[in-house]
Amino acid sequence: MRVARLHELNLPVAEARRLQSELAxxxxTGPPLDLDRVRFVAGADVSTGDEMAYATVAVLRFPELEVVEVRGAGAPLSFPYVPGLLAFREIPSVAEALSRIETPVDAVIFDAQGLAHPRRLGLASHLGLFLDVPSVGCAKSRLTGRFEEPDRKKGSATDLVDRGEVVGRVVRTRDGVSPVFVSVGNRIDLQSAVDLVLACCTRYRLPEPTRQAHNAANRLRRAGGNQESLF
DNA sequence: GCGACAG
DNA sequence: ATCTTGTCGC
Incomplete structure (x- = not known):
């Protein structure tokens, strides 16, 4: 898939934050995504080692959720993990993995935040700016914002509010499991993002594309970047 | 100054 | 995220 030319990512922390505010x-936000016309959904994730980041992207046919393509890429880790600046650490490897995808995907789900970020530019939104398809943020934990615990039933959700704005939804993807934090990445509205995530969670807490990418990323890292481990 | 803090 | 055995719950 097409990934536009990125800008410099190896920046001083203060400048990285300033850049986020600009890009935000x-x-x-929007337009709505018609799930009836979605054929392929991709999930992206990263596994980090000592000095290397291994990213993978898994493409699944929708709504069947069967894996049709898995691609990966490794990149040296040059940026430390700083809450709020995850994109600067993971974008190099993820962007490369995404560019290797040949299937015409209709949306990408990232294992990170989108607008639910202190400067409204989580990795899903940041990298989403360089994609021509909708992007969604689906994180396992909260970065910013306040919320009330959603009911324990699958599909229950509450608003994630930060500084007076609804920046995402706290969604229960399965009965009883801990909720996930869904937010707009880019080129999609919040409701569609939530619907897409729920449609991808038929068996597990995390959306299937994300799960597949996560497993593949771990294999890729353990294999030291050997692409054949993705098969 | 003191907490909070995606992966 | 990663390091790791057994173990509590459905």
Missing amino acids: SRVQ
Whole structure:
């Protein structure tokens, strides 16, 4: 898939934050995504080692959720993990893995936040700005914002509010499991993002594309970057 | 100054 | 995220 030319990512922390605030104004909330016309959904995730990051992207046919393509890429880790600046650490490897995808995907789900970020530019929104398809943020834990615990039943959800704005939804993807944090990445509205995530969670807490990518990323790292481990 | 803090 | 055995719950 097409990934636009990235800008410099190896920046001083203060400048990285300043850049996020600038880019945030470019994020597009909406339009709604018609799930009836979605054929392929991709999930992206990263597994980190000592000095290397291994990213993988898994493409699944929708709504069947069967894996049709898995691609990966490794990149040296040059940026430390700083809450709020995850994109600067993981984008190099993820962008490369995404560019290797040949299937025409209709949406990408990232294992990170989108607008539910202190400067409204989580990895899903940041990298989403360089993609021509909708992107969704689906994180396992909260970065910012306040919320009330959703009911324990699958599908229950509550607003994630930060500084007076609804920046995402706290969604129960399966009965009883801990909720996930869904937010707009880019080029999609919050409701569609939540619907897509729920449609991808038929057996587990995390959306199937994300799960597949996560497993593949671990294999890729254990294999030292050997692409054949993705099969 | 003191907590909180995606992966 | 990663390091790791057994163990509590459905």
